Amino acid sequence: MMMAVLKVWVYLYLTFEDKKPSITGIDICIEKQSVTINVASVDEVAKQKDTLVNEVASLRAELQQVSEDRDSLLLQVQTLTAEVVNCEELVEKSNELKEKCFSQSNQLMTLQDELEATQNKLRVSDLSVFETKTEFEAQKKLISELQNRLEDAELKIVEGEKFRKKLHNTILELKGNIRVFCRVRPLIPEDSPGADGKVVSYPTTTEALGRAIELTQNGQKYSFTFDKVFMPDASQEDVFVEISQLVQSALDGYKVCIFAYGQTGSGKTYTMMGKSGNPEQKGLIPRSLEQIFQTRQSLQSQGWKYEMQVSMLEIYNETIRDLLSTKDSSRTEYGSNGKQYAIKHDANGNTLVSDLTVVDVCSTREVSFLLDQASHSRSVGKTQMNEQSSRSHFVFTLRISGVNENTEQQVQGVLNLIDLAGSERLSKSGSTGDRLRETQAINKSLSSLSNVIFALAKKEDHVPFRHSKLTYLLQPCLGGDSKTLMFVNISPDHSSSGESLCSLRFASRVNACEIGIPRRQANLRSFESRLSLG
Ligand SMILES: Nc1ncnc2c1ncn2[C@@H]1O[C@H](COP(=O)(O)OP(=O)(O)OP(=O)(O)O)[C@@H](O)[C@H]1O
Incomplete structure (x- = not known):
């Protein structure tokens, strides 16, 4: 330019x-x-x-x-x-x-080199992804196979557990002992502040797991073994699963008796009745009834027809009260005449309480209605131990009469479910006046129960069943041929450790009691319209 x-x-x-x-x-x-x-x-x-x-x-x-x-x-x-x-x-x-x-262009060349290297790597990765995928598929197959095997094994375990329970039950039946289940409730807000739940511990050795409990009091450790120990986290369902077979045997013609023992506030009512309004917290009584009515339905196809009758009473201050009576005057045994509610046992070991209201029931709903009616009638008092402490022994009885139309077989079973009054000692309950009398009466029946247990454990000739209404009513369950199970309820609160120790000692003695081999009441048809109380 x-x-x-x-x-x-x-x-x-x-x-x-x-x-x-x-x-x-x-x-x-x-x-x-x-x-x-x-x-x-x-x-x-x-x-x-x-x-x-x-x-x-x-x-x-x-x-x-x-x-x-x-x-x-x-x-x-x-x-x-x-x-x-x-x-x-x-x-x-x-x-x-x-x-x-x-x-x-230099950069591009570098990038091209890098791209090539990356592509090479990708090729290698693709290869390893493929290998991994193949391995994954193989593992998946293996896992699925293992899962199937696990399911089979679990099924076998469940079956094995059922079989083990059956054998265990048979052994216990053959031994003729009263079975004892111990249940420790969780800490609740009402427990004394600072309670840390360390009072109770659970040994974990193979033979002790789920059966042993240790209680520490004043630095000393006391060990107990029962047929089953439920820790605080055990649900109502967990507990029911363990007694469902026992309940079932009432339909097979056995007398079954389950009672809850323990100090006030230890969880007896929770175990037996549960909390209303929450299906998960339903207790053993409603669950047992549901199971019985369900099984009754399924046994129909095998020709079985069942009739069921319910009665509910309480023993309050050594007095029997009919909880299903609609007449106020006849609710207590001194209501209209002194002969009401006399306890009698027949030659077959069946118990009859004269004039007690007995209601025919066909469904769980009907029984629930009756349970509500009974709970209203129950006497509930206040002590320092528990604001809503039940001061009476509550006895629920379901009499079952079954006839098989195909085989002409007839069975008579009884299910007694009993929520005992609190077992605390006088010094601790802080009772005075009427409450003191109540506590003394409760203590009388519970100490009679203890005496009966002592006599049975020592195989004494004379067992003082007649010393209290409770022991006399329970005579067939404690000294006869029924399948009897006691729950000992324990509070984990450290201020209750003394009471807990007493309860555990008593339960141990109960566990050692031999009451004989349970007898099934089954015969060929000779039907009675009303069954006596078992
Ligand atoms: N396993 C449990 N899980 C949760 N709460 C429980 C359990 N056991 C007991 N409780 C609670 O502890 C409190 C006392 O229990 P409960 O009334 O059943 O005692 P109790 O032994 O029947 O007393 P009482 O002798 O006065 O009848 C209740 O508030 C209950 O709901």
């Missing part, structure tokens, strides 16, 4: 310099012509002059044209110079871009 501009300059200069001598020559020539004016004719001179003037004019015009051309070329030169500057900038930019391009 620079070269082009230079060339234009040189051309303009040369053109101008080229014309300059001819113009100067013309001027000289004119002067010379003037000198020779005398020689040539005026006309010729004039002619020559005109010619020269014209020539000068044309040369001037030509000069003008050249100068204009020069100006235009100068303009072009300026434009071109500006363009050259632009071009130079562009060249600079282009150089920069070239450099950039170069570095980027």
Whole structure:
């Protein structure tokens, strides 16, 4: 570009310099012509002059044209110079871009290398993913196989556990002992502050697991073993599962008796009745009834027809009260005449309480209604131990009479479910006046129970069943041929450790009692319209 501009300059200069001598020559020539004016004719001179003037004019015009051309070329030169500057900038930019391009192409090459390396890696990964996938599929198959095996094994365990329980029950039946289940309730807000639940512990050795309990009192540890120990986290369902077979045997014609023993507030009512309004917290009584009515339904297909009768009583201050009686006056045994509610046992070991209201029932709903009715009638008192302490022994009895139309077989079973009054000692209950009398009466029946247990454990000839209404009512369960289970309920509160120790000691003695082998009441049809209390 620079070269082009230079060339234009040189051309303009040369053109101008080229014309300059001819113009100067013309001027000289004119002067010379003037000198020779005398020689040539005026006309010729004039002619020559005109010619020269014209020539000068044309040369001037030509000069003008050249100068204009020069100006235009100068303009072009300026434009071109500006363009050259632009071009130079562009060249600079282009150089920069070239450099950039170069570095980027370098980068690109590096990236390409990297891409290639990554692609190689990807290829390798793809391969390993494929291998992993294949391995995963194999593992999945293995897991599914193991799961199936586990399910089978679990099923076998459940079956084995059922079988174990059955054998265990059979062994216990053959031994003829009263079975004892211990249940420790969780700590509740009402427990004394600072209670840390460390009073009770549970040994974990294979033979002790789920059966042993240790209680620490004044730094000393006392160990007990029962047929089953339920820790505080055991649900109502967990507990029911363990007694469901026993309940079932009432339908097979056995006398079954389950009672809950323990100090006030230890969880007896919770275990037996549970909390109403919450299906998960239903106790053993409602659950047992549900199971019995369900099984009754399923046994129909085998030709069995059952009739069931319910009675409920409480022993309060050594007095029997009929909880299902609709007449207020006849609710206690001294209501209308002193002969009411006399306890009698027949030769078959069945118990009858005279004049007690017995209601035929066909469904769980009917029994629930009766349970509500009974709970209203129950006497509930207040002591320092438990705001809503039940001060009476509650006895629920379901009599079952079954006939098989196909085999003509007849069975008579009884299910007694008993929630005993609190077993606390007088000094601790803080009772005075009426409450003291109540506590003494409760203690009398519970100490009678203890005496009966002592006598049975020692196999004494005379067992003092008649010393209290409770023991007399329970005579067939404690000394006869029924399947009897006692729950000993324990509070984990450290302030209850003394009472808990007494309860556990008593329960141990109960557990050692042999009451004989349970006898099934089954015979061929000779149907009685009313069953006596078992
Ligand atoms: N296993 C448990 N889980 C949760 N709460 C429980 C459990 N056992 C007992 N409780 C609670 O502890 C409190 C006392 O229980 P409960 O009334 O059953 O004692 P109790 O032994 O029947 O007393 P009483 O001798 O006065 O009848 C209740 O509030 C009950 O809900």
